[in-house]
Amino acid sequence: MARYEQVHGSVALITLTGPPVNALSAAVRQGITDTVSRALGDPEVKSVVICGQNGVFCGGADIREFAKPTMGGPPLVPMMAAIEEGDKPVVAAIEGVALGGGLELALGCHYRIAHSKARLGLPEVTLGLLPAAGGTQRLPRLIGVAAALDLITTGRHVTAQQALKLGMVDQVAEQNTVEAAIQFAKQVEGKPLLPRKLSLQPTACPPEVDTLLEEAMAQVKRRARGAIAPVACVMAVRAAVTLPYQAGMQKEQELMSTLFRSSQARAMQYCFFAQRAVGRWKLPGGAHSVNTKPRPVTKAAVIGLGTMGRGITVALVKAGIAVVAVETNDKQLQTGKQIVCEMLKREAEKRKETPRLDLVHFTTSLAELKDSDLVIEAVFEDMPLKKQVFKELSSVCRADAFLCSNTSGLDVDELASVTRRPEMVVGMHFFAPAHVMRLLEVVCGRGSSPEAVATAMQLGKRLGKVSVAVGNCSGFVGNRMLKPYLEEANFLLEEGATPELVDAALEEFGFAMGVFRMSDLSGLDVGWRIRKEAGLTGPDVDPRDHPRRRQGRRYSPLPDLVCEQGRLGQKNGRGWYLYDKPGGRVATPDPSIHRFLEDYRLKHAISPRHIDRQEVVERCLFALINEGFRVLDDGIAAGPEDIDMIYVFGYGWPRHRGGPMFYAAMVGLPKVLERLEHYRQAHPDVPHLEPSALLRRLVDSGSPPIDTWRDFLQRPHSQL
Structure with missing residues (x-):
């Protein structure tokens, strides 16, 4: 879908109309193809401006189409070639974002004008793919090999000012980007277009380009840890250096074809959708994220300024939330204050901002929490100590203040039992360092109200976290599953x-x-x-x-x-x-x-034996996965996506493996079951190797797709 209008006499204005981010769906691609053809064929039109509605240029491909057997609509490559090969200047007016295919569309245009708040990037590598509409061939020709490699292999975004410095855009507009692009288009009408057609330009290569590419490949392989997409990205950019444009495009397509069919691409695209799905939590009473309104948090408190408390304080301040930070005595308070202030200054320096030290008030008095909307307890992981803190908080805080514990595995219901408001108590399990790590486990106790869960989940989102609602049990989801993983590693040492x-x-x-x-x-x-x-x-x-x-x-x-x-x-x-x-x-x-x-x-009379790497991976990971099936069956996690996002964002599970439960599905549930039974027979004194009932039910049912596993759970979720 694209809207066509003629403005200022000679300028054809084409507006992409595919909310919310004008993704390049089949309908949008058809709209671009039709309107560009119309503009190029109209003798009254001398130039063209392409923009997006609602202040967004284009967010890239419509990822939902990747799962379809065939993708309808015009293909991207010929569409962009038609734009570039035309005899009228085409200007991209970039507002909001130009990401992935959106940036490739802009690279196919002859000129690019970006709003000062716009972000540009080629994030395909984060989906297990590479830019396959000419991005790996045009970008090196525009900004050079080194800069293009950096953007393409990492998928990172750049600001409009950074893009201007790199040479990705021709101008940065502070106000009306579309109007600026229209005026720019009128100025370049009739000017030679040959120098602006990137496919016809040589790739700007430094003398040491071979060394540069070799070093980039070595660095990418170290960083990728087995992911194949970053490696393919380097290979595609190498083609831009060593081959003519059309041959480079052919190489780009060949590499993309291999990636597109790979299990890694499926895993990373699964993660993309799973990350969005975990925010849609649901409680057994029927309350869920759609109809439960979180309460705004304008003032929070943190109890304890140890490693976790300091990180949580910094995370809250970075989000613009006023914080009361509490310690037990002046000495610990001053130590915590000094470290928190230093952390805030470093964080602000990274973002080229002024540190908001004014948002933190340090005190040893719990009485100063009387105005806090939400309190996060982050004291030592000791139940009696935490219960004492919660008992005091129940007395000094407002009756409607939420009381949260940063426990990594203690019983949230037991903590709530010492308060006069169990419905206001939830767990908020941050991961160290709390101001950096993306994961937040929001632990729902038996009495936790929907509003308390919604508020904790929304606060996590505001802090930039991937928040996952989980049930209450020892270790919750992440640490409960980690235990057999660690135990198997120790058993392997014993055995040789x-x-x-x-x-x-x-x-x-x-x-x-x-x-x-x-x-x-x-x-x-x-x-x-x-x-x-x-x-x-x-x-x-x-x-x-x-x-x-x-x-x-x-x-x-x-x-x-x-x-x-x-x-x-x-x-x-x-x-x-x-x-x-x-x-x-x-x-x-x-x-x-x-x-x-x-x-x-x-x-201990143990005869050491040879242990290979396959056994290490199977013993450690299949034990962890087996516990994951038990977590699902016990209702501690609502679905496999919750487990997978906890492990990807909190425990370093490689994203290109999709998470433990997705990995089990890719390996094949019968294979997981067979290997667990094998190791259980060899080690009958290790209960966590006994295959879970849910795993057996799934195998007996023909190993159905992962998105149907919820249908096989033994009983309604106990907590979620």
């Missing part, structure tokens, strides 16, 4: 693996860090303290039981024994790996850890 082998297998799968490098980063003493509080360490519960069992099930004491040696991870330079100094980041294998493992196996 090394930390380096396990980590290498998981990093090859796509994780930024394997289990043991991540444990060193987090601090080994953190988990040790939790296990001690849970009664898992120390003497055996049953002295007749095997020394490696606790509470009737297999338990590996390896992490505890490592901590007892004073090895706490990066913080003191010694953990599962060695580091060059306390706080160092470069991990090197430690021979003393290898000797420690050998001695442990000898003591």
